[in-house]
Amino acid sequence: MSESYTPRRSVLYMPSSNARALEKAKTLPVDALILDLEDAVGPDDKPAAREAACAAVTSGEYGDRELTIRVNGIGTQWHDEDIAAAAKAGPAGIVVPKVDTADEVRQLVAAMAATGAPEHTKLWAMIETPAAIFNIREIAQASDRLVAFVMGTNDLVKELQADHVPGRAPLLTSLSWALLAAREAGIAVLDGVYNAVKDLEGFTTECEQGRDMGFDGKTLIHPGQVAVCNTTFAPSQDAVEEARGILTAWEEGAGTGVVTHNGKMIENLHVDIARRVLATHEAIRARS
Structure with a gap:
């Protein structure tokens, strides 16, 4: 545990196209926010969402919550503009979906530097595919600017042609490999989302599983999940x-x-x- 340890128990995705959601996020007891430009935002809304996310980051209105921006993935039509805008805004992190190789990490870090990202803006890589799992150790060690893995468990289930089941047996190998690589490299690793937002009992069980496995925290899709997550991932x-x-x-x-x-x-x-x-x-x- 480094002296600069940053709590990331609860990391909530917020659609940057939703002004009410961004406003509400200012009051939530989350450790970190992922201001989303990708899955939660339709194609026509992406430019406005990009502007709103950057405005939120520079507003100074989110207290000590760690602010990150999830850009659209490498190869999409929005990626380059997302990276450039996020770099200028200077969030704590830029979250990139479907990072599959160490070369992609180096490409992203170079793009961040070229577009003027300040030193405090780090890279968070989403791990969502079998290719990423097989390359996980090299990805983790590709750059000092990479500080966190974010597990994309929904996409992993899809790519594995598996099912969402209690206990997550189909995902345990992938989760464990990511944990091993993250701990070896000294970076954070965040568990994936729990989709049934009204099932707090199931959510609590999955939080406890993630904590026991060694995850730093969990990504969330609903404000109602925050309190359980904060309690579970904090020392009793x-x-x-x-x-x-x-x-x-x-x-x-x-x-x-x-x-x-x-x-x-x-x-x-x-x-x-x-x-x-x-x-x-x-x-x-x-x-x-």
């Missing part, structure tokens, strides 16, 4: 107290050779985990 109070106890025991036992806490032996790895839990907790508290 019991976890925080356990982490504090481990660190206290470790500091008090320095040089003794064997350190225990609550009857369990403590090693360096437990100390690292405890520090990560507390860093996460403090970053969330600071945001709240």
Whole structure:
């Protein structure tokens, strides 16, 4: 866990063509927003949506929410203009769908630099295809400007010719490979969306699965999913107290050779985990 850890428990897609949605987003307790120019916006509305997303980013009206813009994909008629406009606006991240290769990452980073994206504007790559999964390690390590994977689980299900089922068995291999590559490269990785927006029980179960697997947070399609997501991906109070106890025991036992806490032996790895839990907790508290 780096000192610059950024909470990304809840990352909500918002259609940039919908002025009411953009206004509502200013009041939602989300960690991050993806201002969408792609799937949620019809072809005729894309130029206006682009302008609205950039205006939102530069408005200063979204508090400490991390703002990103999802552009249309490489090869589409809108992509180049989207990249140029987003770079000028300078969001925290530019989210690009269907990034399949390391060469595409380098192409995107070069385009961002050429259009004047400030240093703080990073690349978030959406992982949505079998090709991306097979290339995942190279993608993760292609550029220091790449800071996050966003799992496009709906597209992965489609490409795999699989079904959406409880437990997500058809996706577990893809999710695990992406997690492995992200952790090796030291970047964030966000779980995909849950489509049944009224099924909070199923949504909670999937959030818990993603948390247990190691995801930093989850992408969302409805404001009603935010509270569950924030709670699930934050350390519990019991976890925080356990982490504090481990660190206290470790500091008090320095040089003794064997350190225990609550009857369990403590090693360096437990100390690292405890520090990560507390860093996460403090970053969330600071945001709240």
